[in-house]
Amino acid sequence: MTPSGAATHGYFCWNRGSKKATSNTAGDEDDDLRCCIQRVVCWNRPAKKLHPHRPVLEFDDQLHCLGFLLNSIKGAAAYIGDAVSLFLNLVNNLRLPSDEIRGEILFMLYKLSLLNATPWDNICDNDNVDLSAVGKSLLQLSLEVLLKTQNDAVRLNCIALLLALAKKEAFDILLLGDLSLIKSVEEEESSQTDDVPLNASIIVLFADAVKGSLLSTNLEVQTGTLDLIFHFLSSDANICVVLQTLIDENVADYVFEVLRLSGNNDPLVISSIQVLSLLATSEEMFKEKLAIGFSTLLPVLHYVTEIPFHPVQSQVLRLVWICIANCSGILSLSQEEQIACTLTLILRRNDSGELGMCSETFALVCSILIEIMRSPSAHDIQKLPSLIEEASKHAISSTLPHAYDSAFLVPHSLRLLKEALIFCLEGNTDKISVKKDLEDSVIEICGTYLLHWLETAVVDGNDDETLGEILQIFHIILSSTCHNKQLKFAEMLASSSWFSLSFGFMGLFPTDHVKSVVYLITSSIVDKILGCKYGETIRDAYVYLPSDPTELVYLLGQCSSEDFNLASCQCAILVILYACSFYNERLVADSQLLSSVEQYILLNGGKFPYEIAGSVMLTLLVHLYAFVRGISFGCTIQHSPEAERTLFHVMACKEWDLLFIRVHPIALKWLFQKVELLEPLSFQMLNFCRTFCEDRTVVLLNSSQLVDIKMVAELVFSGETSLSSLLVSLLNQIIKDGTEDEVFSVVNVIAEILVISPCSSSHFTSSGVIDAVGSIYCSPYSSRIKTVCSLLIFNILYSASALTVYWEDEWLALTMKLLEYFNSSLDYTSSDQEQKILIGIFCLILHHSASKVLIEPAKAIILNKPLVSLTDGIIQEACAKGPSLLQYNQETDFGGFMILILQLMFFSLRSLHAILDPSIDWQEFLQHSDNTQFFSVVGIPCHDLCRLMHFGPYPVKLIASQCLLELLTRISDQRSYLNAELRCSAQYMKSIIAVIEGLVLSQDSRVAENCGSCLSMILGWEKFGSQENMVGRESKWSRLIMEEFAVALTAPGLTSKSFSNQQKIASNIAVSLLKLSQVPEWLTSLFDSSLISGVVGNLSARNVTADIVKLFSELMTKKYLTQEHIVSLHNLFQSAEDRSMRGVVLSRSCRSKRQKKRWQGAPTKCVLCSLASC
Known part of the structure; x- marks a missing residue:
């Protein structure tokens, strides 16, 4: 700050109107300085002796001169003979009414203060000067x-003068000093008639005086x-009076x-x-003012947080x-959210x-x-959970991994995390659900940063205060x-070697507090996992x-029959x-553990005190x-x-419950x-089994582990236990x-085991x-049990191995x-699940x-007359419905049952071939009569x-088409074997072919x-000398199919979309014809030379298939191919052969690297080679 005085004026001269000052020598300047000072000192005698008509302007000129000399000449104070007198006279003349003169006097006093020419600078030489009175008067x-x-x-x-003198402690006795000294000064001032103490009145004057300057535009x-x-508020003395007065004013x-x-x-x-930070030291008096002006702080907060290490950053935050x-109630929701957003940004950037x-x-x-989260309105701030989530994460990640460098900061970041967790759990259900992400984030932080710190704490021996905060x-x-989050967190802790860590904590920090907290956490974990x-x-x-842990195991091996405390300890152990x-933790060696448990059994015999639940x-x-x-x-x-x-x-004599506790698979x-x-x-x-039927997922209360059907199924599957025999015996x-x-319940459990395994x-x-x-x-059991039994039998047969069907x-x-049972309870009009399972x-x-197993049971089914009669009746009823x-x-009930009967027919036809084929005349299935004919076996x-x-x-x-294919295959095989003629009429075959062609x-x-x-199979029957070849030659459907096939080969874009998927079928029919x-x-006429040329022209090495090769083989056999066609096909198939060989090499490479199946193109390659060699 540069004061305004003589040095700042635009004009100055020794004698007004004279310009010879520049030619003076150094000696002349010294004389002039002394002379000037003497005149000023002389002129500034006490005001009562001044001549009433002495012009003020003359004094103003002298002040200008002296100010210039003091400001421009180094060591000017040495030329002042009696600096104290000068200082006192200048103070006395502050009473003059002229603003300009007072400004010059203040500047002179300021320069004298800087030159150490004040009474306070030479206390030893000024014994007769009352510094208190001078200070009081000057202030x-x-x-x-x-x-x-x-x-x-x-x-x-x-202001410059007051600051300079305040640094010399010139006013401390008046404003901030010892009360006894203040009283002594006040007693000497007889002119003080007001009841207000002098220092208090000066403080009030000070408060009033600075207001105008604070409102200045400068x-x-x-x-x-x-x-x-x-400066006044920074004094080390008692400033309560000053604070109170300034706040009140x-x-x-x-x-x-x-x-x-x-x-x-x-x-x-x-x-x-x-200044505000010093005023804030008196919180009770200042908080009302702070609440009123708080809105002014918000933009300032944002400003100082944008600048790294801003000088007043911490003071703004403290305010x-x-x-x-x-005064949390005076903040609006938007203000609290704005503050939280700004602070989160600070932590993120840090x-x-x-x-x-x-x-x-x-x-x-x-x-x-923390204070924002504790405010009553915090739960209504929509963005606060997400802001706190980010802030807590940044606070932890910036301190906890660097605990050695941030030891002071770690407790603060942990308290923030703890308050964030408490904030999540407070409020009504709707508000808690909104804060779910924040809760998940806190738990995740605990599972990463905090748990990692605990793992290093055992090694590095960090402070127990941080340990206590984390455990809390x-x-x-x-x-x-x-409950789910408790369970998941407990599992996470337990699987992170918690039990070993816990004993490490207690060994590292052997205090009762740490021990109690650690065992409290351990008990909570046990509640969840067991x-x-x-x-x-x-x-x-x-x-x-x-x-x-060694002492722990030692206590377990003691007799506790008459010591309840020891018995309680043993139960806890x-x-x-x-x-x-459950987490593969070994507090002691396995042999030591087994020895202690056995000793406990021998000494206590399973006897527990009455106060402890024995079972x-x-x-x-x-x-x-x-x-x-x-x-x-x-x-x-x-x-x-x-x-x-x-x-x-x-175990045989006393009550215990296998399902009452989480079970380890090894123990089970x-x-x-x-x-x-x-x-x-x-x-x-x-x-x-009873529990499973009541609740199909047998879940232990408050347990993370299921004593469930899956565990039982795994034990049965292993074959290393007698569990399957036990269940059957039961x-x-x-x-x-x-x-x-x-x-x-037992049958249901066995059935479920087979579903799982x-x-x-x-x-x-x-x-x-x-x-x-x-x-x-x-037995007269209900259908509910028999349905489960049927499902059990179905699952056994469905997953049957050779040993399963051996008996x-x-x-x-x-x-x-x-x-x-099936024949006695059949009603196909119902939707009984049991019948479908049967x-x-x-x-x-x-x-x-x-597969040549279960032959006798299969015969019993196929030859069962009621079943044969039932299937015939169902089929006849279905056929009678016609288009409906x-x-x-x-x-539908009937439709579903009919489909099951058709499936039974299909498996019956396959079984007949396997077990009764010599006894079956398959052509009986081609006969037709107006009268309903019942077969002696299950068939159609x-x-x-x-x-x-x-x-x-x-x-x-x-299903019907699959059955028909099975029947025609059996008829073809039998005719081929016996060289037998077809006994059905041409009209019969014509009707069958018509239906088949329509569905191609x-x-x-x-x-x-x-x-x-x-x-294709029917067309191939011509070699037996029957008349069915005439039927095939005259079929218009076959002609239509071949024409579509020809179009698909020559102009693929013109064929119908539905036919594009049937080309393989059409190719086989063409070969048969x-x-x-x-x-x-x-x-x-269809496969003329031009059509074949068009087909060959459309073929490439990419689209050659085995069916196309078979077709051209037959065309060549029938001499439909010209020499030009054969040459073109030879070149085409040679290219296809090379491509297929590359495919074989690639397939083998993929098989060796990726363990894929062998390439399936080899048979096609052989056909190609044979045709290409023709």
Whole structure:
């Protein structure tokens, strides 16, 4: 700040009108300076002795001269003989009314202060000077000048003087000094008549004086005034009176106004914030002013946060924090959101390294965000959860991984994270759901940064304060979030070696607080991963539990029959050890663990104090012992047979529940391997079956692990346990002695096991499940049980292996019972699921019989007269419906049942070929009579199949066409073998061919392929000397198909879309027609030379197929090809052969690298080679 005085005037001379000052020598200047000073000092004697008419202008000139000399000559103070007198006279003349003179005097006083020419600079030489009186007079007169003047130059000089003297502590005794000194000064002032103490009145005067300067338009004046206020408030003395007075006199309002109008002028912002920060030290008095001016702080907050390490960044944040903490209600939602957004941006830029910040700034940012989350309106800020999510993530990631460099900041970032978690869990259900992403983010941070810190803490020995904060956050998650998140978080901690880490914490920080917190977290984890509130045992006994795992295991091996505290500790130890087993944690060696558990069994015998739930703890003991024995199986670890017998006896005599606790697969496997435990385990499995029927997912309460059907299925599939035999034995037992619900539950479980693990069927069949289930059909059980049994049998047959169907006698007996039950309860007009399953069982038996197994059960089905009569009746009824049959699809009762009967027909035809082929005259299926004819076996004539193919819906067409193809294949094979003539009429064959030809163009490729194969087969019957060749030659449909085929070969773009998928079928029909002894004339005219040339022209190495090759082979055999055609085809097929060879090499390369199947083009290559060589 540059004061305005003589040095700043645009004019100055020694003697007005004279210009000879520049020629003076140095000696003359010294004389002139002394002379000038003497005149000024002489003129400035006490005001009462002044001549009343002495012109003021003369004194003004002298002040100009002296000011210039002091400002321009180095060491000018040395020429002042009596500087104190000069200083006192100048102070006295501040009473003069002229603003200009007072400005010059203030400038002179300021320069003297800078030159150390004040009474306070030479205290030893001024014993007769009352510094207090001088200071009081100077301060009061200066403040009066500052109060009254409107001249910014005078204000600037006054402020500069006050700042300079304040630094010399000239006013401390008046404003901020010892009260006893102030009183002594006040007592000497007899002229003071007001009741207000002197220093208080001066402070009021000071407050009034600075207001005008604060409102000045001169930035230098405003900045100097703020610096003056800051200096007075920065004194080390007691400033409560000053703070109170300045606040009461509304100085803070003026400072806020300066800040509002500052336009982010940096010096003004810095000075204003420094003053407000000092005023804020008196929070109770200042908070009202701060609340009023808070809106002014928001743009300033945004401004200072944009600048790295801004000088007043932390002060602005502290002001914001004070306001939010004390006056949160005055903030609007938009203001709180704006602040949170700004602070989040700070943390983001700090984390990325774009913007640094000091430790105090970081701590304040976290504190402000915490206060915002604690405000009553925080839950109504829509964007706040997402802002807090980002802020907490950046705060943690910028501090916790660098804990050594940010030790002071870590607690603040953790508190922010904890408050964010609490914020998520507060409010009503709707508000909590909105904050789900924030909650998930906090949990994710805990699983990454916080858990990693815990892992390094054991190694590096970090502070226990941070450990406590982290564990507190973990406890909130485990106790207050939703069940699924608690479960997931507990699993995450447990799978991260929590139990080993926990003992590391207790060893590293051996305090009761750390021990209690660690065991509290452990108990919460156990509650989630084991269920049944097993963690309660740890919470009850943690005071007595040791912090060392070796001591823990040692306590387990002690006798606790008469020591309840020890018994409680042992229960807690069992819980901890069993929980460790699920995550492959070993607190001690396996041999030591087994020894301690066995010793516990021998000494305590499964006896638990009355206060402890015996069945719960016995269940846990059983599973822990089974797990330890399971992991030691096959090892050299010795076990105690006595301890085993003791535990088995307790299991047989006392109550325990297999489903009451999370079960380790190793423990469960070991239990079911023990033959001695079959009786108690049978009871447990019966309970399991009951529970499974009540809830098909057997879930333990508050447990993350299912004692579920999948685990049981895996044990059965492994074949290493006696579980399948146990279930079958249990089924036989309850069929005799149990209730219907128990039978249903066991059968249901076995059926579900086969659904999950079909390959387990062999284990059940070898255990006698077929006989057990068969006995159910002979008993008066409800259809519910029999339906489940049927489903069980279906699954066994569906997944049957050679061992499954080995027991043919058992399957025959079961088949007879099923046929009897089926025939007695049949009603195809109903949608009974049981009947459909039974038909499926019959189909599977017939399917297996085609592989020469289950032959006798298949014969029983095929030759069953009621079943034959039923199938004939259903087919006849379906055929009688005519065109209306299209409406009976699988969605209708009759349509669905008819489709099942057709499937049974198909498998019956295949089975007949396998087991009764010599006894069957297949041409009987080609005979037709007006009278309904019943077969002696389950079968269907060809004409009925044609009716169903013609009128039926798509599923019926598909199955019927498959049956017809099977029948025609069998007829062809038998005629070929016996060289027999066809016994049916030409008209009969003509009707069959008509139906088949009509479906060759079917949109369904499978139906079309079946019909094409049937037509090709019938055309091939000419070699037996029958008249069916005439039927084929005269067929208009065949001609239409060939014409479409010709168009597809010569002009693919002109053929219909539906026909493009049937070219293979048409090609086979064409080959069959060409093989006739007398090729139809229309076919000869169709495949003329020009057509063949067009076809050859359209062929390329890319589109040559085996069917095309067969067609041209037959055309060549029939001499339809010219020499030109053969040469063109030779070149074409040679190119195709080269391409196919490259395909073989590529296929082999892919097979070796990707383990693909062998390329399927080799057979085609052979045909190509043979044709190309012709």
